[in-house]
Amino acid sequence: GVYASGNGTAYISNVQQFSGGRCSSSFSGDSPAGYVYVSDSIAHTTNIGSAIFYALGDIFATNVVGYAEQGPIVFMDGKQRAFLTNCDVTAGLLGGVALFSSQDRQEGAVLELDHTRLTAKNSIPGLWFGNTIINVTVHDSEILNDGVLVVANFSQITQDFDHYADYSEQPNLQPAEVYVTVTESDLMGDLVAYNGSYISWSLASYSSWTGSAYSGFGDAYFDVTIDETSTWILTNTTIVQVLADADSTLSNIESGGFDVYYSSASNSYLNGQTVALCGGGKAIPV
Numbered sequence: 001g002v003y004a005s006g007n008g009t010a011y012i013s014n015v016q017q018f019s020g021g022r023c024s025s026s027f028s029g030d031s032p033a034g035y036v037y038v039s040d041s042i043a044h045t046t047n048i049g050s051a052i053f054y055a056l057g058d059i060f061a062t063n064v065v066g067y068a069e070q071g072p073i074v075f076m077d078g079k080q081r082a083f084l085t086n087c088d089v090t091a092g093l094l095g096g097v098a099l100f101s102s103q104d105r106q107e108g109a110v111l112e113l114d115h116t117r118l119t120a121k122n123s124i125p126g127l128w129f130g131n132t133i134i135n136v137t138v139h140d141s142e143i144l145n146d147g148v149l150v151v152a153n154f155s156q157i158t159q160d161f162d163h164y165a166d167y168s169e170q171p172n173l174q175p176a177e178v179y180v181t182v183t184e185s186d187l188m189g190d191l192v193a194y195n196g197s198y199i200s201w202s203l204a205s206y207s208s209w210t211g212s213a214y215s216g217f218g219d220a221y222f223d224v225t226i227d228e229t230s231t232w233i234l235t236n237t238t239i240v241q242v243l244a245d246a247d248s249t250l251s252n253i254e255s256g257g258f259d260v261y262y263s264s265a266s267n268s269y270l271n272g273q274t275v276a277l278c279g280g281g282k283a284i285p286v
Helices: none
Strands: 002-004 008-013 016-019 027-045 055-070 075-078 081-085 088-091 097-100 106-113 117-120 128-131 131-137 142-144 148-153 178-185 186-188 190-193 195-202 208-211 213-217 222-224 231-234 238-240 242-245 261-264 282-285
Touching: 027 222, 075 081, 081 088, 081 208, 088 195, 128 131, 142 186, 148 242, 186 213, 190 195, 190 261, 195 208, 213 238, 222 231, 222 238, 242 261
Parallel strands: 002 027, 008 027, 016 027, 027 055, 055 075, 055 081, 055 088, 075 097, 081 106, 088 117, 097 128, 106 131, 117 142, 128 148, 131 178, 148 190, 178 195, 186 208, 190 213, 195 222, 208 231, 222 242, 238 261, 261 282
Antiparallel strands: none
16 A cells, blocks of 8 residues: 655555555555545555555545445544545445544544545444544535444454454543534434443534434433434434434424433423424423
8 A cells, every 4th residue: 555654744646556465554644643645546455454544644535436345444543634525435344434542542533524425334334433532524425334324432443453342352441422513414324322432413504314323332422413404314212412403393303203312401492391203203301
């Protein structure tokens, strides 16, 4: 692959890249910081641990088509940033993206998808985050998945790059905090949080979300914000802390007969009321 290290910067354009090796990502920026700019290129990896983009630094990708058969599209450890614009990328192992901190949990990681289609095959989640605090922006993009859209976890990737570490492998971790803003996008799939992790999910600018939120294991925390132009189509009963809806009647939530439980202390505009939702479900205070 193409590699930048030691505060180096690599500019790559009009490249066709193939990697069949293990842990051989297509475009990499390594420690202490590597900055990689990729445009108008095609990349394909076939072995375990080989992402399209591996960043200990910043990745800027524009007009890239990529397929990581046994890895994520983006693999980042720590407080890193990745920006994908006009890309069409497919991942086959761990997650569409897999972003985490292998040491102390850090704050400041960034992921932005703009006019991008990300496909997560083989039942992996679209976006996976562990032991990190990250801001995610999804603008006019698709995240295709087999049912799990976003995971926030008390976990990291093992050195084998083929599974997530459980508590016995790395006990010195913290829950993930994931802050996602969705604009001009129609997304499907569930939000799943593990072991005290948190997902803030904001729909704006004519977006829609078809899905629910639930705990994969242990405590899980979710906030959902919906502006007046966006909709949430429920696929299962969901418990949230904050249900911040610009439409106080909640008419932009299509329940499909399912209920939403919300914290009465965190949603004073609902006055602790049970609100009938379109489709037969209810918003119920707890």
